[in-house]
Amino acid sequence: MTLLSVDNLTVTLKTVRGPARAVRNLSFDLQKGETLGIVGESGCGKSLTALAIMGLLPENGWAEGRVSLAGENLLDYSEDQMCRVRGDRIGMVFQEPMTSLNPLHTVGKQIAESMMLHRGMNKTDARAEVLRLLDMVGIPEPAKRVGSYPHQLSGGQRQRVMIAMALSCGPELLIADEPTTALDVTIQKQILDLIRNLIDDLGMAMILISHNLGVISQNVKDVIVMYGGTRVESGPTHEVFSNLSHPYSQGLFSAVPQIDDTKASRRRLTTIPGTVPELADLPAGCTFQERCTFVTDACRPTPPPVEEVAKGHIVACLHTDAARAAWAAR
Amino acid sequence: MDSGQPSFWRRCLAHRSFVAGGLLTGILVLSAIVSLFWTPWDPIKQNLRERFVAPSWEHLLGTDQFGRDIFSIIMTGAQNSISVGVVSVSIGMAFGVALGLWASAKRGWTEELIMRASDFMYAFPAILLAIMLVATLGQGAINAIVAIGIFSIPVFARLTRGAANAIWAREFILAARAAGKGKLRITIEHVLPNIISVLVVQATIQFALAILAEAALSFLGLGAQPPTPSWGRMLNEARSMIFINPWLAIYPGAAIAAAVLGLNLLGDGLRDVIDPRLARKR
Numbered sequence: 001m002t003l004l005s006v007d008n009l010t011v012t013l014k015t016v017r018g019p020a021r022a023v024r025n026l027s028f029d030l031q032k033g034e035t036l037g038i039v040g041e042s043g044c045g046k047s048l049t050a051l052a053i054m055g056l057l058p059e060n061g062w063a064e065g066r067v068s069l070a071g072e073n074l075l076d077y078s079e080d081q082m083c084r085v086r087g088d089r090i091g092m093v094f095q096e097p098m099t100s101l102n103p104l105h106t107v108g109k110q111i112a113e114s115m116m117l118h119r120g121m122n123k124t125d126a127r128a129e130v131l132r133l134l135d136m137v138g139i140p141e142p143a144k145r146v147g148s149y150p151h152q153l154s155g156g157q158r159q160r161v162m163i164a165m166a167l168s169c170g171p172e173l174l175i176a177d178e179p180t181t182a183l184d185v186t187i188q189k190q191i192l193d194l195i196r197n198l199i200d201d202l203g204m205a206m207i208l209i210s211h212n213l214g215v216i217s218q219n220v221k222d223v224i225v226m227y228g229g230t231r232v233e234s235g236p237t238h239e240v241f242s243n244l245s246h247p248y249s250q251g252l253f254s255a256v257p258q259i260d261d262t263k264a265s266r267r268r269l270t271t272i273p274g275t276v277p278e279l280a281d282l283p284a285g286c287t288f289q290e291r292c293t294f295v296t297d298a299c300r301p302t303p304p305p306v307e308e309v310a311k312g313h314i315v316a317c318l319h320t321d322a323a324r325a326a327w328a329a330r
Numbered sequence: 331m332d333s334g335q336p337s338f339w340r341r342c343l344a345h346r347s348f349v350a351g352g353l354l355t356g357i358l359v360l361s362a363i364v365s366l367f368w369t370p371w372d373p374i375k376q377n378l379r380e381r382f383v384a385p386s387w388e389h390l391l392g393t394d395q396f397g398r399d400i401f402s403i404i405m406t407g408a409q410n411s412i413s414v415g416v417v418s419v420s421i422g423m424a425f426g427v428a429l430g431l432w433a434s435a436k437r438g439w440t441e442e443l444i445m446r447a448s449d450f451m452y453a454f455p456a457i458l459l460a461i462m463l464v465a466t467l468g469q470g471a472i473n474a475i476v477a478i479g480i481f482s483i484p485v486f487a488r489l490t491r492g493a494a495n496a497i498w499a500r501e502f503i504l505a506a507r508a509a510g511k512g513k514l515r516i517t518i519e520h521v522l523p524n525i526i527s528v529l530v531v532q533a534t535i536q537f538a539l540a541i542l543a544e545a546a547l548s549f550l551g552l553g554a555q556p557p558t559p560s561w562g563r564m565l566n567e568a569r570s571m572i573f574i575n576p577w578l579a580i581y582p583g584a585a586i587a588a589a590v591l592g593l594n595l596l597g598d599g600l601r602d603v604i605d606p607r608l609a610r611k612r
Binding site for chain 2: 054079080083085086087088091092094096099100101103105113114117118162165166
């Protein structure tokens, strides 16, 4: 059953250089209890997609298209209606656990608030539930920690608190926007394992946003690769990562340092030449044309065709065959 | 707290201008309270046989043209100054903070409207505005206080809106919104507690300005009416005798200066103590 259906989502930001279409015609479906990863570099529109689903776009931005949660278009909802969706039906975990908690309130109070708001719990019940949640997210001695202020906790513990907050009302969908970017690597793994286990146990769907291919490849069933506000490649994670077919995805993958590379010390880190295009004046045609090694004149006038190269594996490129051949021969 | 900072009170005591300001303000408050129950002499009762007595142990600061004990009048005058400060700052804060928070939560044209309206009020010299209001509403202590309160509304509105906007941009606000909290809840639970320290500092400074403004209005005869003791009116009454008995003007002038200085030092000190980062930069 389809839980979330994003159809032709376009997010426009008003900037001094004119309107910038930061997300363009993005469509995807997320089934109940399934996981989706969105990967791409900074500014590719992945966080704005999440904020558009939550109805939390900045003042200068607006969304068009459809974002349907169980059949209802969230973009038509009023602010009051959205307040009832946020935190209750969709939970969200943010990138910066250091600054995502109010320094003036105890963590227990901040977790309890959602449940008192959405579930109408009284203080005593909410406190008991907070203790259960803190225990569930792996915080030792919950009874002691419930009265702690954010600055008394480590980054990893704070992110666990954020997860407890996001899950407190048992949402149908969890959006995790770069949940481990601000944490060091050992904690990253713990947090991701925790999120994945909780998702499985509670039967929630998840959208995991990251610029880290490793994080995406290990934690989600389906993946979308975004570049310049558009989807360039998507499909089942295993299929996409075994047969990367878009020049951008390939470049992103090559740029990951390989620790088992025997000639690692002599090999220079591969990069994608050039910089991300300015969103306010994107080129006509393919957004990746300026940085692509396969580019031809045919790429420039019109957006690339969308092609299904394997079951569910979709690529938006004019030179998919050439790119696939090059990747296989590498 | 394991923040590695010395405790709040310890930092207060280590701050020289905070201590000096606290002492001066303490004396002001103390004399106002004591004068409610006791003054060396009756500050209102005239004694024409003892006019212009020089300072002595009996009359610490001497007597005025009606033979009233100046020390007693100054003590009682502190009541007037404090009530003016408390009431007008309360008026200014209640409306100003509410408007600032509203502007910051709504943004868009609501914010523009509120802020341009306060800019408009801000453009008038405060004391002129107060005189205008008192002239329209009629002279008297209450009207003076209300007028002073009204002209501090835009000060608080601007400050609140600026500080609140900075808080609205913080990540924990986004997290609170993602948890489904409405703007009113976020304003009360997250924004206000985080800007309260800025407001407290501004309140002490606004308090000093209110005392000054009230003295000016009373000096012009638009504030507290006789026989209520008021420092501003004492100055006015001393004006004609300034070359015969200059201390009649010096004492209330010194009292006003001490009160204003004390509150300003306290405000500066509080700002440093509340935000240690600012103090270290100096």
